[in-house]
Amino acid sequence: MTAVTSGIPAQTRTEPTGQPVLRLHDAGVRVGGRTLWSGVQLSIGAGEFTAVLGPNGVGKSTLIKAVLGLQPLAEGEIRVLGQAPGQAGRRVGYLPQRRNFDASLRIRGTDIVAMGLDGDRWGVPLPLPERFSPRRRAARARIEEVIELVGATKYAHRPIGQCSGGEQQRLLIAQALVRRPEILLLDEPLDSLDLPNQAAVAALIGRICRVEGVSVIMVAHDVNPILGYLDRVVYLAEGGAATGTPQEVITSETLTRLYGTPIEVLRTSDGRLVVVGQPEAPARHSDRHAPASAEEADRAAG
């Protein structure tokens, strides 16, 4: 099955030019004695928008964690901005897969964004008024700027628990962006958003990628909201992976070969892709991320 990766002739055409910001070479991961995926080849250039797709429990979040250096590889190699995973520090922004913040959490959106800037610093900052501290002035300006960028200015001063799912997601994207990372890793940021919000947040991420030149790697359950912005997709399956442009990878032929079971990709009149017959990954006994997996599977399938 790993042969699928090299089995896509067109892939060579889409190799990024220049130094790749992220490179996976024959990468494989095992959790709890089970191989999630292996033999993954991937090379992502600066400023590209990449989607990581696949059924629930296949190891998409684990791939993101491997890139962050939180999940060791069983085989192969990952290079992030030319370094080992976890070494690139502030040059990588991350938005984990999550449920929403507790409604009773009494911390403002701005504070959540500010944590992205200096929340990992030890010690207390001197309570100097901003007038005397150029650094605090700069920090505040950057926080305001990034909140403006994601369009959250109106509600950033509200307790984050009282913001809607879409508002929270924008603030969290601002948090991930506040240090001007070169790579943005987003784990299902459209999860649990209604359709208009999905479209709006997808457009925001597309804009961040194009205008700010940030390389975006985004896990998605449904490719349609981001289809228009994508440069590259990674389809994960038990064992292997298929990588390439959306046109190459999201086809009946490639997915059937990847999953070893008949899969049909249909294109609706409005350009949406519908994947029919996508298998769920086996042995999913402790998938903490999938409280509503049946529903999500439905969504992915149609």
Next chain:
Amino acid sequence: MPLADAVTTAWPWNPLTDFQVMWSYPFMVNAFRAGAVIAVLAAAVGWFVVLRRQTFAAHSLSVVGFPGASGAVLVGVAAGYGYFAFCVGAAVLIAMLPGSGKGRGEESALTGTIQAFLLACGFLFVALYKGFLNGVNSLLFGSFLGITTSQVLLLTVVAAVVLCVLAVIGRPLLFASVDESVAAARGLPVRALSTVFMVLLGAATAEASQITGSLLVFALLVLPAATAQVLTPRPGLSLVLAMVIGLVVTWLGLTVAYFSPYPVGFYVTTFAFGGYVLARLVAVVRQASLVRRGPLLRSAV
């Protein structure tokens, strides 16, 4: 109670003389000093407890303090040392449990089981120390009598150490409390932070127990912080506010308890609770006025 008698003889009521009399008792001065130290420490640590939703852990630690204190009295040591030994010891244990600190599922059941057993041990110690039965009330519900100057010193040193550690780890701890996965991805030692915080919580619980007793530590540990967080979502401001609220309810409780025959734990808890209810009311009123002003603003645009 002689204090209450002393007050009744001071009629007609003269606040100035009454306060002068109160301050002339060294144990009252010590109680106010200890109360201030404890209130500030408990509010600061409690602010993170509320944020991290670890009130169950805090409760467990406080209950564990009771056998500690009664055991200490049984072997002839000041109760304060028993509080510290058991609360901090239990904190280390809870921190070492798998998936520590979040008070969920199996872990909280285990903590609860151990807590019940230790509470029973406390009663056994009390029963073994026959002459001490009157002291049970103060171990469970608090007392301010008999705080010595050297105890105030110990409380202050412990509080200073805890606050210093909290100041150093404060920002990463806040980050890890609110957003654990991102904090971990940033390379923060999330697990170690939660262990260290648990130990700080043990020390703070032991201190608070010495004013409010084991069963009423929430009055100083949770209520001021919860009240402050209701009043403002600004982290720095609500932290300072929590300390001020803690200090005010403690001193108020001590003063009123001095002039009345009823225990200090009751007053401190009642004032803290009253403050919380008041804060909720303020929040409701504020919310209502925002809603009322909302359409007006929109129509003005």
